[in-house]
Every structure is written in structure tokens, then in C-alpha cells.
Amino acid sequence: MTLSVSEAIAQRFSCRAFLPDPIPEQVVRDLLARALKSPSGGNLQPWRIIAVAGKEKDALTPLAQKVLFGNPQGEDDEFPIYPKKLEDPFRARRFKVGEDLYGALGIPREDKPARFAQLAENFRFFGAPVGLFFITRREFGHGQWAHMGMLMQTIALLAEEQGLATCMQEAWGAVRETLHGHFGLDEAEVIYCGMALGHADKDAAINSWRSERAGLDEVAEFRGF
Numbered sequence: 001m002t003l004s005v006s007e008a009i010a011q012r013f014s015c016r017a018f019l020p021d022p023i024p025e026q027v028v029r030d031l032l033a034r035a036l037k038s039p040s041g042g043n044l045q046p047w048r049i050i051a052v053a054g055k056e057k058d059a060l061t062p063l064a065q066k067v068l069f070g071n072p073q074g075e076d077d078e079f080p081i082y083p084k085k086l087e088d089p090f091r092a093r094r095f096k097v098g099e100d101l102y103g104a105l106g107i108p109r110e111d112k113p114a115r116f117a118q119l120a121e122n123f124r125f126f127g128a129p130v131g132l133f134f135i136t137r138r139e140f141g142h143g144q145w146a147h148m149g150m151l152m153q154t155i156a157l158l159a160e161e162q163g164l165a166t167c168m169q170e171a172w173g174a175v176r177e178t179l180h181g182h183f184g185l186d187e188a189e190v191i192y193c194g195m196a197l198g199h200a201d202k203d204a205a206i207n208s209w210r211s212e213r214a215g216l217d218e219v220a221e222f223r224g225f
Contacts, residue, residue: 002161003161005157008157008161009157011160012160013165014166014167014211015165015167015196015198015200015207016126016204016206016207017126017206017207018125018127018129018165018198018200018201019127019198019199019200020127020129020198021129021199023053023130023164023197023198025053028051028130031155031159032049032132034158035151035155037154038147038150038153039147040151044140044144044147046136046140046147047134047135047136047147047148047151048134048135048136049132049133049134049135050133050183051130051133052130052131052133057125057129060123060179061123063175063179063182064123064174064175065120065123067175067178068123068174068175075174075175075177075178077173077176079190080173081170081171081174089218093214096212097211100209100212101118101206101209102115102118104206104208104209105118105205105206106205122169122171122172123172123175125167125169125196125198126167126196127198127201128167128196128197129197129198130196131194131196133179133183133191133194133195134148134152134193135185135191136189136190138190145192155195156168159197164198165197165198165199165200166196167195168193168195169193170192170193172191172194176190176191
């Protein structure tokens, strides 16, 4: 059964536990090819994608572990995942989503090892069989980075249509420099983030949890109606 766009948006979530079932390369190719219709200002199409599976995907976990064991904050980078100082309501939202996530797993705040273990699952793609990395160029600005987000959202919705799940993973930005060298990228290129792709483990407790969203009246104004 084909999903409507509204249904795909409503059921999409950040999957954090995947089944190991492999995804054929042709399925990934078809998905990405359709997503390339995503909007792009000036038709720059300011993106490149690296898809990894099997040994290529598995090789990335020890690379990330080596960096993060030495520095849990990750590599210094010109593109931080979050601003250094978040004001409310953004700070409160970030704090709550973290507490709710660990609460869904039954991990209390004082259990730091368990929290770090869950965080480390990012660098296993939460068990997904496919990882995607999104690459743009250093000279591009916020407009082109926004277009990259449009591409990623399109991929996520197309994945829903195919019965697949995704998790957009900015966490990979913590090892951006290491990934740059591993993939042999051009000096002008920069990795934005990763995405896990596969079949959701519907029995995993973490996949039954959903983050809250602000109400419409908190974020929108209507003028002249």
C-alpha cells in the first residue's frame, strides 16, 4: 500500500534500533535517484552522497571509537552540531528530549556508563545495514546547507514509503575530520552528517518513544487572513 505524503510525515521518526536485514544496493540506488528531485536554489544541487554497507560500514565504528575514547567531545570543528550557548526554549527542548530518550530505555541520569553506551550506538548506525553520508563544499553557505536538509528529508520520506526507517545523525560531525581523511575527500569538501537506513526493530523499546513537538501557535503567526 502506497503511503500519502501526510502519512509518511506522520509516521516518520528517528529510528534508533534496526534489524540487521541487508538492503540491496539497487534499492538504495533507486531511493537516492528519486530523492535527487529535491529542491535546490539555483539548481546548484550542492550535495554528494556516500553510501556504505558491509565491511565498508563496519570499518567506520573503530575509527570513531578511537577518536572519542581520546576526546569524548569529538574533534574540534568549524561546524559545531549545536551553538555553544543555547537559550530557552531551545535549551529546554534539547534537555527534555535527552531525558525522555533515556527514560524510554530505563536509564537513570546517574548511570553515565549506560548513557555513553547508548550514545555510542550512533557510531554503529544503531545496527542499520546501510549508512549514508552527506557531503557539501566549504565555500557554500547556509542556503546550500538548507538544501542538503531538503534532500535528507526527501530521502527519509521515500524510505517510509518503502517500509524502511531512517535516523538522521549529526553525531558523525564529531569525527568529521577523521571521516574526511578516510573517504579521501577533496580539501574543499565537508561532511555534513550521516543517516542510518534499514528496517526498524519494532520490538525495541526505544522505537516506541516519540519526541514532543511545539504547538503550532508557539512557532507560527498568521497575518492578513
